[in-house]
Amino acid sequence: MQFRLGLIVNPYAGLGGSVALKGSDGVAEEAIALGAVPKAHLRMVEALKVLLPFKDKIEIYTASGEMGENIASELGFNIKMVYQAPHSPEAKDTQESVKLLNQTNLDLLLFAGGDGTARDVFQVVREDLPVLGVPAGVKIHSGVYGITPKASGLVVKLLLEGELVSLMHADVMDIDEAAFRDGVVKAKRFGEMLVPAEPRYVQAVKMGGKESDELVLSDIAADVIESMEDEFYIMGSGSTVAAVMESLELDNTLLGVDLILNEDIVESDLTAQRLLELTEERPTKLVITLIGGQGHIFGRGNQQLSPELIRRIGKENIIILATKTKLKALEGRPLIVDSGDPNLDSELSGYYQVITGYHDSVMYQVATPEELEM
Template sequence: MSTARPLRIGLIVNPVAGLGGPAGLKGSDGAQIQQEAIRRGSVPTSARRTARMLAELARFGVDVEIVAGAGALGEDAVHGAGHTPAAVVRTVCGAVTTAGDTMTAAAAMTSMDLDVLVFAGGDGTARDIAAAVSPGDVVLGIPAGVKMQSGVFARSPESAAAILAAFTQGNTATCQAEVVDIDEEARRAGVISSTLYGRLTVLGAQKLLQGGKVGSRDEPRDVLRGIARECMDRIDPGAMCLLGPGTTVAAVAQGLGVDSTLLGVDVLHEGALLARDCAAAQLHELTRGYGLQIILSPIGGQGFLLGRGNQQLDAMVLARLERENYLIVCTPEKLGALGGGPFYVDVPSISLQNKVTGLRRVITGHRQEAVVRLLSA
């Protein structure tokens, strides 16, 4: 059913958001990083994720009127999704968009009688939006970046559309959410240094958003040793075992006698690290012809298992993993903080969603496990 009047949104797309993820670069900020990501085989995804949001809005029957940033800053994505913008904010001067372009477009849109300003990107894009809008301006993020530790994003493009569709039916709830970004250079060196850049008024109740990342506390060593021992009992010696990012998996790796990268994806084979901090293309090449296993832990505060900070695990890798190939690890304290689940996955196809989601066993200690539901974001 169509709304009484069109939903009027401003739309800004960061065309390079997420480029660094599949390339294992821990972010996409800076022209050199973007060029290196493309050299490693990464392709832009933010326009495609924006198209998913617009397609879901159409499925809900929402009549939408779009004010788009010029060219790659939104206009191209709108045309690519089969829509025509009602207006275009022409602020982009160069062939490559910049943070300044995002801020200029966002500032211009706040005076254009919008229902909500929607942006597709990651934490860096959220920073630019926060710098340009007023505290009362209502925004909503489509997750398209690598890091996404801020609490201003819907869980997926489809959930962003659901929040917008609910708005047209009278659900105008908003919440205040933090904009947090990390030092990417420090992250590439294995150090997480986060800074709070402000707060935004976000459309949707907090329970409908992905939430902000919560850092891990120091866990009792005996708990982590127990999880490592359980993983050791379950690892197939003939397979290649992928070690996902995060402090819990790093502690498990240490218990297995290897020094993994804190924020990358490593390859364990026959008890030794075969490769560290791999890009997606490297994972494809190294593991060809071998069975695969993977050790993953959810992100604290968000519960994401796939699709946040581990985009090196692309569709080709995930398609090779069966349910029994996942060793999901989580300390009892983190699991309790996440309310016992669910955990979320943000994967690129319906077939992968169906393959990954459902009730899953989670290792919480030696001979200890819980059952948690995995949901598509």
């Protein structure tokens, strides 16, 4: 029985990276004019080379020319074309190709591109069709890609060898490239696609590096914003909370405390007394982060959050945000509550779910100063 593999290449994926355009969406011509050389097809070649020993068992369904036909033919695969692509294909050509591939009873759709390509595929692909991305873009933020092009090929190889590879839904994420070029990272989740779940080869959330840290913060912000309800949200100080405010396009008091409702500012830079007045009769949640290197979540830099306010809000309404990098820097030490009220500190101690990414959290201990000395 033949393995029916769909194949799509976005030939312009990754063009903007080498010429510092921080993406390729809408700037392919500019990138080429600056000297960028298309390399997405080479990424797909890396993936397909892993499958050469199985080429007699594979039937590739693809689009013409640079969108898949050329490289599949050069490598000697048996191919069937479903779409005649223009000389300079665009996003709509990816979508038209996928629409036709939906009708061919594929076992898997393999595509090369970046987050923009993943969005194009997501918009039209059948929900029950497994897909896997070959990383070829400037931005690889979505969880539908292999860690490397070769890793994507190895996942397909496992399927061909009859290995039990589970399927999972992975997030399709993208950032606003125009804003990114101005130094602002805004991530948005567009949905999920079904992917082969092989943790050795399929990527997870990015960690490390300045740009990656910014993307992790945007992931955290996306998670918080998605869960917001018709309630007050007290936004504590610190850069991680500031990332949420930035994603909401709201002015933020970096070293102060703001109050928002329905994704809009109620009041900024509030005092402890004003917070008590405003939140007296409305359900309220508190969004806080830790002080990097120290681990304090209360008692350092946010004294506006009085013991009376924290008691009113309740432990269950405290939302803690942190990157895994910051948590790892604590080297296993717990987060610290030092509210000025030892009884409250004791009530607040225990294990909390700390949001570390989009739909990604860890359990982490919170302790009182006294517990640290024991």
